[in-house]
Amino acid sequence: MDINKRKQKFELIKGLILITKISLASGVSWELAKMLGSKHPYLAPLTVILSIQETIQHSAVYAFYRITGTLFGIAVTIFFIKHLEVNGWTIGSLLTMGTVLPVVLRLHKTIIHQISLTILLVFVFVHKTNYYVSDRIRDTIIGALVAIIIHIIIVPPNYVKEARRTVTQFGIDLGQLLKKVAYWVNNNCTFVEGENLIEDTTNLLQELHEVEKEFRKAEKSLRLNPFVRNKKQLLKQNEQFLFQLKHGYTYISGVLTTFNEWSETNSLPTVDRQKWAVQLQALGEYITEQANKNLENHSINKSSLDLLDLSSIPLQISIPPELESPRYQLSLYNDTLKFIEKLGTRRY
Structure with missing residues (x-):
């Protein structure tokens, strides 16, 4: 088998393993989130899909960024939820206020993206359900942990x-x-x-x-x-x-x-x-x-x-x-x- 065929075979196997990990980790995290009382269990597999990266180190770092951004975004939004109506102007203003400090502190851009996403979703969904904030924190942590554990125990990346x-x-x-x-x-x-x-x-x-x-x-x-x-x-x-x-x-x-x-x-x-x-x-x-x-x-x-x-x-x-x-x-x-x-x- 020549080198190009070896490369093609390697890429195919790598892709199949990635699909298996994402599918298994998504299912496990969904059921685990439901078991712990989540009303929005889709948040756990969402974190899984985003967190499973090229290597275990990349996955752990991304999971950390997502959890950090989620907590920071919730902390910013929680003070303004009851005082603002949901519309384009309030969302834009809240995103600006919530991301200025992270930009000044030169936090990683992934954290800033997660802060923005959290502010948007929390601000919108908290007006419809009181469980969204607690579910987002818990399910994000569940998804991150499940993603890393699955990434480690099932054919860990090795290049x-x-x-x-x-x-x-x-x-x-x-x-x-x-x-x-x-x-x-x-x-x-x-x-x-x-x-x-x-x-x-x-x-x-x-x-x-x-x-x-x-x-x-x-x-x-x-x-x-x-x-x-x-x-x-x-x-x-x-x-x-x-x-x-x-x-x-x-x-x-x-x-x-x-x-x-x-x-x-x-x-x-x-x-x-x-x-x-x-x-x-x-x-x-x-x-x-x-x-x-x-x-x-x-x-x-x-x-x-x-x-x-x-x-x-x-x-x-x-x-x-x-x-x-x-x-x-x-x-x-x-x-x-x-x-x-x-x-x-x-x-x-």
Whole structure:
């Protein structure tokens, strides 16, 4: 099964689990609210539907925001209920008064939204039933607790596998890019192909950003999750792999520019091109191999934290002895020159 099919299967399973959790938690919270005397039991499943988020931590934070906003909104509204009629102007005025302080205090926007919603509904419904305020407080708490408990005990969210899938794909794509650059170098560094490789490098950078987002999501999914076992170690292992691949991306984006500029001087010897092509091909094959191993490895292997030990790859190229000493100065000079040239570039 290739990586794209794995992703589709994962998304389908994730969606079915989410539906199951929302449905079960909504039913349980409704019955529990009725059992405790609620006249508006729909408020409990409403909180469930809103509170079940991507991770347990997200769900807990949202539930806290909803409860806080509900209590604050009720506290504001309760003083004006008997003195104001229900119409658009009183609702607008009450919403303004009730949300000014939270905005000044820079509370989270979710709390402000919940305060506004509570003010509106409490102000309208309390004129029709005296039970709405107590029901809203109780049912909101019931829904929040049920949502979090169900989220924890029924297949708690865990995005470590997804993070490993994305970093593996990134490793495979990086390896392919290295091999493409090797072929390009061995074939006279043509301009058109060089432009295509630069575009590939830009696309790979976007992919890297997506991988980093998946890792942040995976890290959050392990918080408040009581069933993580070795998942933290597995995530750390893949984070180390990603760290090394990021160095690989920095390397290939740099040498691609250097080869492009070198070829424009018409001073790139055939022998050097061939040696560099062999070196880049070896790096590409090694990274691709390690990425595939990472996908197949389902266990925690302490030695795998050194996945990309590039010392195992022989250096295919060499420089004359007289250049050994000034090579650092030349490298700094080249990097500084490129930076200054980019500073002078204007994009409109």
